[in-house]
Amino acid sequence: AASLKGRDFLMLVDYTPEEIRYLIDLAIDLKKKQKAGEVYQPLKGKTLGMIFEKSSTRTRVSFEVGIYQLGGQGLFLSGNDLQIGRGEPILDTAQVLSRYLDGIMIRTFAHRTVVELARGATIPVINGLTDLSHPCQALADYQTILEHKGRLQGLKLAYIGDGNNVVHSLMMGAAKLGVDISIATPEGYEPDPDLVQQSIDHAKETGARIHLCHDPKEAVDNADVIYSDVWASMGQEAEQKERELAFAGYQVNEALAKYAKKDYLFMHCLPAHRGEEVSEGVIDGPNSIIFDQAENRLHAQKAIMAAIM
Numbered sequence: 001a002a003s004l005k006g007r008d009f010l011m012l013v014d015y016t017p018e019e020i021r022y023l024i025d026l027a028i029d030l031k032k033k034q035k036a037g038e039v040y041q042p043l044k045g046k047t048l049g050m051i052f053e054k055s056s057t058r059t060r061v062s063f064e065v066g067i068y069q070l071g072g073q074g075l076f077l078s079g080n081d082l083q084i085g086r087g088e089p090i091l092d093t094a095q096v097l098s099r100y101l102d103g104i105m106i107r108t109f110a111h112r113t114v115v116e117l118a119r120g121a122t123i124p125v126i127n128g129l130t131d132l133s134h135p136c137q138a139l140a141d142y143q144t145i146l147e148h149k150g151r152l153q154g155l156k157l158a159y160i161g162d163g164n165n166v167v168h169s170l171m172m173g174a175a176k177l178g179v180d181i182s183i184a185t186p187e188g189y190e191p192d193p194d195l196v197q198q199s200i201d202h203a204k205e206t207g208a209r210i211h212l213c214h215d216p217k218e219a220v221d222n223a224d225v226i227y228s229d230v231w232a233s234m235g236q237e238a239e240q241k242e243r244e245l246a247f248a249g250y251q252v253n254e255a256l257a258k259y260a261k262k263d264y265l266f267m268h269c270l271p272a273h274r275g276e277e278v279s280e281g282v283i284d285g286p287n288s289i290i291f292d293q294a295e296n297r298l299h300a301q302k303a304i305m306a307a308i309m
């Protein structure tokens, strides 16, 4: 625990399997404390700046409530209102914010913006989603799967959709936690090949299987978890029509879910588009755990903040 103090939380690849397990266990513990009404404020008097260059419901509210519950204060900083929106260098911003705050969470487009912010900052930086990754989401997701299934090692997660930020983090999390992951994307929408290779390398330590294909049925076959995400992510709105065509056969629906285990779980990071990447029957059906998943963003991020700030 003490060894995580001062660390950034940018990508799951930077954390060992033991550290990730520690954060998940801490999240489960903090969740228990909160449900029991126990006050736990290790971050009393501390402040978290939250920079948003993209929209957010879950990330914004869960971080702001999370830091408050831990005894601290969150500051919502819109990218448009900050001087970075007018071209102030990110490195200057990093140094200035480091003089006021105890931690920074940032949601932005280019991943290198987060890396630069972390390089310039003397306080921990947390990645709240970039075009490349969404590690807070994956941490909360594996907490959620563990709570529902009682284990992670050896489970099979099928991801159907775009090979981008959310699945990049799920894939590295799978590699580090010993979860088999099978990813079905349309051609041209595969996950980043470097991140796939890194995940395969890390999977050697845990025995996890990282599998890529273009056939949703193949991916979902015998899966414990089916996961989907939007076809057009934030920043890709102009590609909506083109993506609807490319992803046409990639809807998670009742017919596809038949290939999974009977007691499969359906997950989605949200926001979702019913009738596009997932049918109403699946996302609002008995196997869906989307709101447990959304709730755990709060607990998982409290664990991250309590550990590193």
Ligand code: CP
Pocket (backbone or CB within 6 Å): 055, 056, 057, 058, 059, 060, 129, 137, 269, 270, 271
């Ligand atoms: N899943 C997720 O990050 O949701 P928001 O975009 O609402 O933060």
Ligand code: NVA
Pocket (backbone or CB within 6 Å): 129, 164, 165, 166, 229, 230, 232, 233, 234, 269, 270, 271
């Ligand atoms: N892939 C989605 C995830 C949103 C939480 C996006 O980047 O918009």
